[in-house]
Amino acid sequence: MSATVTAPERIDVEGPxxxxxxxxxxxxxxxxxxxxxxxxxxxLERRGGRTYLVAVADR
Numbered sequence: 001m002s003a004t005v006t007a008p009e010r011i012d013v014e015g016p017x018x019x020x021x022x023x024x025x026x027x028x029x030x031x032x033x034x035x036x037x038x039x040x041x042x043x044l045e046r047r048g049g050r051t052y053l054v055a056v057a058d059r
Contacts, residue, residue: 004034011034013023017056017057017058018054018055018056018057019054019055020045020046020052020053020054020055021052021053022050022051022052023044023051023052023053024050024051033053034053034055035053038055038057039057040055040056040057040058041056041057042054042055042056043056043057
């Protein structure tokens with residue numbers, strides 16, 4: 001079964017199975033809400049002094 005990544009305004013959709021959101025100034029509640037809305041693997045990435053939560057859906 002294939003999962004999809006939802007795309008609210010702040011999310012950068014990087015491809016059909018990958019999206020990221022800048023969480024540098026986000027609260028833990030916002031990060032948790034993002035994770036709960038998406039049935040996919042998530043991890044944090046540092047890019048140029050910013051922190052991004054990245055969601056990767058199953059293909």
